[in-house]
Amino acid sequence: MxxxxxxxxxxxxxxxxxxxxxxxxxxxxxxxxxxxxxxxxxxxxxxxxxxxxxxxxxxxxxxxxxxxxxxxxxxxxGYAAADGQVPTEIGPGAMRLLERFSDTPMFVSDAAMNLVAVNNAFLALGHWDLTGDPWEWNVAWRTFCDPFDGFKQSSADATDHEAVLVARLKAAVLRYPTDTSLAALVDEMRTRSGLFDILWRTPRPVAAYESSAAFVHPDGDAVTLVGNLLAIPGDDLAALMLTAAPRSTDAARLAELVDAAGEPSIIRVGQPGPG
Missing domain, CATH: 1.10.260.40 (lambda repressor-like DNA-binding domains)
Incomplete structure (x- = not known):
């Protein structure tokens, strides 16, 4: 104070x-x-x-x-915030990140790891298939309960990735104890995923807020990228940026995918309607 x-x-x-x-x-x-x-x-x-x-x-x-x-x-x-709900409004800071890094695959997520907005460079990776599930745009749900076929990680990177997701969800539950949607998500994940339930009860320490993954495009080619999580504190959002090693084969392949995606754009996701 x-x-x-x-x-x-x-x-x-x-x-x-x-x-x-x-x-x-x-x-x-x-x-x-x-x-x-x-x-x-x-x-x-x-x-x-x-x-x-x-x-x-x-x-x-x-x-x-x-x-x-x-x-x-x-x-x-010792009090919960007045409304107790996870904020989903994307502020100007997050919009600027998406606009200024249009050639870098990026998404913005809320505190519960629901995607709020993505750029078309992210969608160009072609791995985020839609299943019709209520939590199909939630990173934690898709990792533990409904994994992507086109997203491959080593055991070490998967360990780091899982630790970050559990830590962020635990922090969200503490900050938004009356958010019924968040509580339902955690309960369902603990029921559906034995690994998530174990990590929820005994969390791993977060070693790093980054991990590497291979994104397998529907055409069969893969590109390996490193994801770095950036906090946007004022709006309680986070941005994930995916980058390739400079001058690498992955960087060239990523540039091809982004170029084929057309004009840069920002897409609101995770809510009914066209966004």
Missing amino acids: RQLRESTDAQALGLAVGRRRVRGLRREELGELAGMSADYVRRLEQGRSHPSAGVVNAIARALRVGRGEYERLCALA
Whole structure:
């Protein structure tokens, strides 16, 4: 809370700046904006008082924090975020990534590992077949319960990949405990996949947020790519970028597939309708 107060731009909140002896907001200013005394703000920052959920919301509004910081405040105070639902709205930051790396296969997923948007370079790999299952656009579901024929990993890469997926789902359940769709997904995966159930009960440590895989195109050729997971904290989304070794045969093959996919485009996925 103190970190957020000191990093908040007072001028952006319409407060007089002048000559300040402290960074960000004074305790008195935060107290006035949030409807509480400066002494209570001090006790909260020192851990000598426990805020109600209403106080947490008032502080978040006063500081105009983003969703990620709001959820962090709620977690520190022992509360679930107000709506308790996994956000699926793709923000401008994620859109810029998809637009500016149009020749790099990429998708954006929410905290529950549901794909939200992809670029056509990703679809050009040709491995993501649709099964009609309710969770056909969920990375974890497709990995543990409905694997792709055109996605091949070594045992070491598969181990890293599985550890990341379980860790992300566990973190999502902690942040969004009232999201019924997320709870149903986890329950069904624990029922359908013995491996997932074991990892859920005894998670592996996450060694790296990247792994390699061979993507087998429907034409029979394969391209080996490395996937790197990038967090987009403000929207609680993540982007996965798939790249080939520079000047390699895989890089040349990837360029052919992307070129054949036509003009760059971004496709919303995972929801009814055309997107």
